[in-house]
Amino acid sequence: MGDVEHVTTGQSGATVTRAAGTYRKESATDDLLGEAARLTWLRRQGIPAAEVLECGPGLLVTAEVPGRPADDDWPPAARDGVVDALAELTRALHALPVADCPFDRRLAVTVPAALAADVDLDDLDEVHRGWSREQLTAELLATRPAGEDLVVCHGDLTTQNVLIDPETLTVTGVLDAGRLGVADRWLDLAVATREVTDLGGEDAAARYLRGCGVEPDPAKQTFYRLLDEFF
Ligand SMILES: Nc1ncnc2c1ncn2[C@@H]1O[C@H](COP(=O)(O)OP(=O)(O)OP(=O)(O)O)[C@@H](O)[C@H]1O
Ligand SMILES: [Mg+2]
Structure with missing residues (x-):
């Protein structure tokens, strides 16, 4: 198995894991498609929001932001x-x-x-x-x-x-x-x-x-x- 690091389980129940330069957020309750749409919109406005690599109703994968x-x-x-x-x-x-x-x-x-x-x-x-x-x-x-x-x-x-x-x-x-x-x-x-x-x-x-x-x-x-x- 590759290097997968469990980052957090958010208050809303989102689970975030990090692997190979990406962050994978999964949740049964958060609207992660909605979050992906907002991150993408924000990035288009010139604000450095995390880049969305993949998304679905309960899944959001973003590129790792340095810092x-x-x-x-x-x-x-x-x-x-x-x-x-x-x-x-x-x-x-x-x-x-x-x-x-x-x-x-x-x-x-x-x-x-x-x-x-x-x-x-x-x-x-x-x-x-x-x-x-x-x-x-x-x-x-x-x-x-x-x-x-x-x-x-x-x-x-x-x-x-x-x-x-x-x-x-x-x-x-x-x-x-x-x-x-x-x-x-x-x-x-x-x-x-x-x-x-x-x-x-x-x-x-x-x-x-x-x-x-x-x-x-x-x-x-x-x-x-x-x-x-x-x-
Ligand atoms: N693309 C990314 N680049 C770097 N760090 C990230 C990235 N995505 C998530 N993280 C790390 O994971 C943590 C949790 O991610 P995020 O803030 O999206 O979820 P959350 O706060 O648990 O979610 P929610 O508040 O919806 O339950 C962030 O505070 C950050 O440390
Ligand atoms: Mg957070």
């Missing part, structure tokens, strides 16, 4: 560079023309999807720890923002899903685009700032937002982090 995940244990001197690379990627993604994007993650789509989703109450962020399903839902409905500042969002912009060249500290590729679509920019920024805070504290999160050219928006940040609990 290290942005959530790696970076030396302190590299952290600003990683944050800046994440900001640059976010800026480029959010600058894509909304009218050209065939995928929709507006609140009209995501709130009903959230209400129908299975929520893992044992895997909530610290601020929501101990909350019931009913509390989460009530808060989501009560704090839904009136307006949406629409851009093309990745939809799961975690530091795990972005790879960085350790020499140049530039983004080599982006993965896991199954929830990409048009949405308020805070769908991405809420998750990314949470992750960047884990990487380098509040200063890093502020640096990231400056790099994105966006003012803080505590209400949207709180709402979109809550929305993320449902997926």
